[in-house]
Amino acid sequence: MFGGLKKRLLAARNRLDTSIGAVVEPSTAPVETTSPEVPAPETPGFPSLVDKVKILIIDRELVVSDKDVSEALSALEMTLLESDVALPTSDAIIAHVRTSLVGKHRKIGESVDTLVVRALKNALLTVLGNGFDLTEYIKTHEHPVKILFTGVNGTGKTTTIAKVGSYLKKQGFSVVIGAGDTFRAGAIEQIDVHAQRIGIKIIQHQSGADPSAVLFDTVQYAISHKIDVVLADTAGRFHTKANLMSQLEKIKRVMKPDLVIYVDEAVAGNDAVIRAAEFERTIGADAVVLTKADMDSRGGAAISIAHTINKPLMFLGTGQSYDDIIPFSPAQVVEELLGGDA
Ligand SMILES: Nc1nc2c(ncn2[C@@H]2O[C@H](COP(=O)(O)OP(=O)(O)O)[C@@H](O)[C@H]2O)c(=O)[nH]1
Ligand SMILES: [Mg+2]
Structure with missing residues (x-):
């Protein structure tokens, strides 16, 4: 996941290390050492940080000017844009x-690399937001919690519903699925197979039926059987298709979802971010799921989406099986991308 971005960030980090390392006069630096705190990068093909910039322990004041880092920051910007990170992000x-x-730095016993990694980590954390703890949300809201999944075709909505259903079931919640994609041939059978496999009740009508009616029935079933969570599938749609959008408005009026989840695929990069922004503007979304993160080397959508639409990222889909879903954790993503302990 995000392997390309990780490599590129390492190169950008090295460049920043070198620029700031050059500010620290080696002759006046009182101590030079190889800090055990800063491991050499494991990625092959990159010179070790220890070779490139001597680990200088700053125990005097270090003053870094804009000029010292401007080239390295331009390179970082290119790295981010080439990784499909949205421009504002x-x-x-x-x-x-x-x-x-x-500015000024004075940290006893701190290496230049520690300074750089901490700056990069904190910067990423500011754009990644806080994520969305679905379990906590369900625990603290009236049941049934009704969750509507929507987005364009083929991005992984139905698979995500099966994964989320299985995840919630393991957490002890009762779940019912509504087969609200009555449009695409085979869609009802597809979600029915998933529901059987994970042992979750499914409510379905005939192909071509009004999805609002199916999802209304699903909610009624959940109420009468005291089910904790309703997961509502829908047909894929673009925000530009007026008839499908008014159908979605009707679904929202009828089933009154507590959460509308926008699903898109991480591999779509900036397209996913643009679509999410349009969707959020026209229909509204409470959170985002990005699927196919396992196939995404660039990581741009995952980095940008929450910052761009100002809605949290809830899950990352990481494969084709039911367990291949992880609650989005900004700290974990930053750790995966930058490692270390700064
Ligand atoms: N590699 C990978 N494939 C996924 C993931 N999520 C969904 N898929 C695949 O994407 C394809 C479309 O999924 P589907 O749920 O039918 O999409 P929908 O049209 O949005 O409902 C299927 O082949 C899924 O197995 C994921 O996280 N990783
Ligand atoms: Mg589907």
Whole structure:
């Protein structure tokens, strides 16, 4: 997951290390050592940080000017844009890193790399938001919690519903699925197979039926059987298709979802971010699921989507089986991308 971005960030981190390392006069630096705190990067093909920039322990004041880091920050910006990070998100990251690095530093026993990694981590954390703890939400809201999944075709809505159903069942919640994609041939059979496999009740009508009616029945079933969570599938749609959008409005009026989840695929990169922004503007979304993160090397959508639409990322889909879903954790993603313990 996000392997390409990880490699590129390492290169950008090395460049920042070198620029700031050059500010620290080796002759006046009182101690030079190889800090056990800073492991050499494991990615092959990159020179070790220890070779590239001597680990200088700053125990005097280090003053970094804008000029010292401007080239390295331009390179970081290119790295982010080439990784499909949206421009406003990239701008926010660069601004944050610049603010963290430019100015005076005085930390006893801290290496240049620690300073750089901390700046990068904090910058990423500011754009990644807080995520969305679905379990906590369900625990603290009236049942049934009604969740509507929507987005364009083929991005993984139905698979995500099966994964989320299985995840919630394991947490002890009772779940019912509504087969609200009555449009695409085979869609009802597809979700029915998933529901049987994971042992979750499904409510379905005939193909071509009004999805609002199916989802209304699903909610009624949940109420009368005291089910904790309703997961509502829908047909794929673009926000530009007026008839499908008014159908979605009707679904919302009839089933009154507590949460509308926008599903898109991480591999779509900036397209996913643009679609999510349009969707959020026209229909509204409470949170986002990005699927196919396992196939995404660039990571741009995952980095940008929450910042761009100002809605949290809830889950990442990481494969084709039911367990291949992880609650989105900003700290974990940052750790995966930058590692270390800064
Ligand atoms: N590799 C991978 N494939 C996924 C993931 N989520 C869904 N898929 C695949 O994407 C395809 C479309 O999924 P589907 O749920 O039918 O999409 P929908 O049209 O949005 O309902 C299927 O082949 C899924 O197995 C994921 O996280 N990783
Ligand atoms: Mg589907």
